[in-house]
Amino acid sequence: MLSSKAKFIPTSGSYPAGYSVGSTACGIKKSGLDLMVLKSTLPANAAGMFTMNKFKAAPVVVCKEILESTKGKGIQGIVVNSGCANAVTGKDGLRDANKMIDLVGRPSLVMSTGVIGQLLPMNKIEKGIETIQLGQNHDDWLNAAKAICTTDTFPKLVSKSFKVGSTVYNVAGMAKGAGMIHPNMATMLSFFVTDAPVHPTALKSILKYAVDRSFNAISVDGDMSTNDTILALANGAAGGDLITEDSEAFHTLKLIIADFAKQLAQLVVRDGEGATKFVTISVTDAKSFEDAKQVASTVARSPLVKTALNGEDANWGRILCAVGYSEVDSVIPEKTSVSFVPADGSPELKLLVNGEPQTIDEEEASRILSFEDLNIRISLGIPGGATAEYYTCDFSHDYIAINADYRS
Structure with missing residues (x-):
């Protein structure tokens, strides 16, 4: 695993x-730790993005319903458990996800992560939510980030202050994920919260922009989770x-949140199960952002590329x-x-170079590939064209060992 984790x-x-x-x-x-609760003292506006897997876990279904019914307004908090995904659990799973929200205060949002196909131990969760102590200091946030981890080797927590106009705002976020990571949404859970006043429609637009360039631009193993x-x-x-989307501050906030999300997403890749390399696939000179991202994504999830690295x-x-x-139709070998x-x-x-192989200094190649951080640059030959980056890791023997023993 990455020695710098x-x-x-x-x-x-x-x-x-x-x-x-x-x-x-x-x-x-x-x-x-396996349960965390976040509460907002003021009703918060909210937005969400979710897995495209057809077997959506109960908390995903419930979250989508709440965001739709509230139009993203008046959200009181978030509750997250690890150790059990509450996925493929039928009507009982939906009942349990809703019960977790009731215990925290409706309308809140819920996430779960862990083993698929098992029901939540609701007696334990109910007691945990009733007795949990809430705080606002760094250790409270760090322990919350630890509580949502499964095979992660370190908690993923990022916070920062930023200025929009004359007002200083803060944002904090956490993520979990080390395996079963691949868009669309890359088992990954994440959230960020800010004390800035953002309209739900603007927040949804900001989130999509940020996720397209962060959490939907990472891959550990090519498996899309249910959660x-x-x-x-x-x-x-x-x-x-x-x-709002018409505010002068909207564009500034969008870029700030996109950079923030990228930091969190990269931490997920750095903690990839069994990973020894953090790899950036940079595609330049493409016909469109979508083309560049598709090429980068394909290279990033190739088992042959990952094992070679x-x-x-x-x-x-x-x-x-x-x-x-x-x-990608615009790929031209020459x-x-x-x-x-x-x-x-x-x-x-x-x-x-322009489809022609170069004479390679194998010693220099070996030196470059010995670094933990690698960057593969691919140009599709359209000068001044679109650019996209994708973040991935290598495949090691440890990845197999971790996932072979996951339930035990």
């Missing part, structure tokens, strides 16, 4: 006003004018093979170029 655990943070969080170990998992969910809450506790083998033919079957970009800032190593 531990450094991503935050030791402090700047957290938004009007929210309190708490966590507890109620026995859903064999050990450790993937990302939520956004905005309670306006910091004051200021309501931000784990073995630090400069087998660039596997990259070209994936580009070729990406089903215009395609591929290179490795070293993490230490030294010159890129060109592998293919």
Whole structure:
């Protein structure tokens, strides 16, 4: 696994006003924190994006219903459990998801993660929600991030302050995910909350823009979960004018949240099960953002590419093979170029230029591939064209071992 994982655990943070969080170990998992609750002191506006898997987990179904019925207004909080996904659990699962919301306060939102096909131990969850202690300091937020983890090796928590006009706002978010990660929504759960006043329609637009460039631009193993969910809450506790899609502040906030979401999404990839490499696939000079992203996604989820990177083998033919079957019509072999970009800032190593293979310095290739952070750059040959990035990791022997023993 990535040797630098531990450094991503935050030791402090700047957290938004009007929210309190708490966590507890109620026995859903064999050990450790497994339940968290977030409450907003003010009714919050909300938006969400969810898995495209047809077997949507009960909390996904319930969340979508609540956001639709409330039009994203008046949300009181979020409750999340780990250790049991409450997925493929039929009517009982829907009943349990709704019960969790009732215990926290309706309307709230709910997420679950863990083993599929098992019912939640509701007696344990009910007792946990009733006794959970909420707070607003860094340790409260960090423990909440730990409580939503399953096979994660570190909690994923990010917070920051930002200024829109003359008003200072804060945003905090957390994510869980290390395996079963692939869009559309990349088992991944995440949410962010801000004290900025954002209209639900604007918040939904901001969330989609951010997710397209972050959580829907990552892949660990190509498996789309039944539970993937990302939520956004905005309670306006910091004051200021309501931000709508017509506001001058809308574009600024959209870029800030997109960057914030990218940080969280990259942490998910860095914690990929068994991962030893963090890989950025950069596609440039494409006909459109959609084309660039499709090519990058295809390369990112190729098992042959991922295993070659784990073995630090400069087998660039596997990259070209994936580009070729990406089903992007604008890919023209004679215009395609591929290179490795070293993490230490030294010159890129060109592998293919306008469809012509280059003489490769194998020692330099091995040196580049020895870094934990790798960047594969692919140009589709349209000068000044669109660009997209995708984030993935390698496949190692540990990935098989982790998932072979998951339920035990």
